[in-house]
Amino acid sequence: MRIFNTEFNIDDVLTLAPSGARSILSLRRLTNAARVIASERKHSCTVAGLPFAINVEPSAVCDMKCPICALTVSPPRTPPFLNWDIYKSIIGEFGSMAIFLNLWTWGEPLLNPRIGEMISLAKKNRILTAIHTNGKNLSGPIAEHLIRDGLCYMVVSFDGATKESYGAIRGAENFVIVRENVAEFMRLRKTLRSELPLVELKMIVTRYNQNEIHHFAELGKLLGVYRITYRRLVLAHTPKTAEMVPEYKEYRPIDASAHGYARSLYCNRPWRSSVILASGDVVPCCDDSRFEHIMGNISDPGGFAAIWNNEKYRAFRHKLINDPTSIQICSKCPENSFREDIFIKPENQ
Numbered sequence: 001m002r003i004f005n006t007e008f009n010i011d012d013v014l015t016l017a018p019s020g021a022r023s024i025l026s027l028r029r030l031t032n033a034a035r036v037i038a039s040e041r042k043h044s045c046t047v048a049g050l051p052f053a054i055n056v057e058p059s060a061v062c063d064m065k066c067p068i069c070a071l072t073v074s075p076p077r078t079p080p081f082l083n084w085d086i087y088k089s090i091i092g093e094f095g096s097m098a099i100f101l102n103l104w105t106w107g108e109p110l111l112n113p114r115i116g117e118m119i120s121l122a123k124k125n126r127i128l129t130a131i132h133t134n135g136k137n138l139s140g141p142i143a144e145h146l147i148r149d150g151l152c153y154m155v156v157s158f159d160g161a162t163k164e165s166y167g168a169i170r171g172a173e174n175f176v177i178v179r180e181n182v183a184e185f186m187r188l189r190k191t192l193r194s195e196l197p198l199v200e201l202k203m204i205v206t207r208y209n210q211n212e213i214h215h216f217a218e219l220g221k222l223l224g225v226y227r228i229t230y231r232r233l234v235l236a237h238t239p240k241t242a243e244m245v246p247e248y249k250e251y252r253p254i255d256a257s258a259h260g261y262a263r264s265l266y267c268n269r270p271w272r273s274s275v276i277l278a279s280g281d282v283v284p285c286c287d288d289s290r291f292e293h294i295m296g297n298i299s300d301p302g303g304f305a306a307i308w309n310n311e312k313y314r315a316f317r318h319k320l321i322n323d324p325t326s327i328q329i330c331s332k333c334p335e336n337s338f339r340e341d342i343f344i345k346p347e348n349q
Contacts, residue, residue: 110137120150296312
């Protein structure tokens with residue numbers, strides 16, 4: 001089972017039950033997913049069904065200034081937060097079809113004051129929810145809301161086992177804050193007798209933390225998180241990223257454009273998933289950090305259904321099948337196999 005490119009084994013699925021069972025074991029959802037996958041395998045540019053995984057961006061702003069993040073080189077985005085009425089319309093349209101909802105794209109989701117309500121509404125509609133956060137605001141009422149309102153999975157970006165290495169990306173002043181927030185969150189989850197959300201601690205491997213792989217694993221065990229992952233840098237988003245490339249070959253990023261990286265299969269994201277930004281704009285992939293492929297706006301007449309198979313979306317799928325290198329974000333994307341190309345698993349771990 002895979003939720004937003006994170007692979008889950010049978011133990012994970014059992015832990016997510018009954019939330020997972022309620023979401024996945026629905027005839028309407030399974031039928032919709034089957035139609036989507038059939039369209040993808042036929043290389044049809046028109047999809048016979050709605051995406052069963054959606055990324056919705058609660059916030060277009062962040063309280064960190066990470067040099068590898070596209071937000072640091074993008075002009076200010078407005079509005080800062082997704083409108084609540086727009087969010088309700090998204091859930092209304094996808095409520096009986098979507099299996100997975102990722103409440104994150106570029107901004108920090110916990111800054112949205114209604115994030116708990118967003119999770120709660122998705123849960124009422126039997127949609128599995130995931131969040132990717134920097135953890136700076138993972139405390140107090142916000143932390144309690146995430147647990148009580150039914151969040152299923154949470155990834156905390158924590159890029160270093162020491163204050164120095166962490167500080168190279170996320171600011172040394174945030175190291176202790178986020179570490180203690182995660183520790184307190186795990187204690188709170190235990191106090192509330194909840195197995196959810198599953199918590200993943202993720203480190204992007206850089207020249208500053210490349211010698212801390214195993215120290216980071218120990219930190220994750222100490223904090224009691226469910227999963228520890230290591231990720232390669234993605235070179236496409238900011239010029240600063242190139243300065244942080246690690247020395248060790250096994251941790252270095254794959255630069256598709258520099259190395260002539262060829263895909264054996266086209267990407268399935270524009271069939272199975274879609275991204276709705278805080279502005280309501282719809283883009284085909286979260287890697288479209290410059291928003292060059294806006295397919296429409298969720299507030300336009302007809303909502304998402306009118307966008308999903310419009311001329312722009314069909315043309316994008318056609319290019320992706322026949323000439324992916326003509327799409328800039330695809331030509332630079334290293335994700336031939338997401339697990340092998342982006343995530344790192346040390347052999348002796």
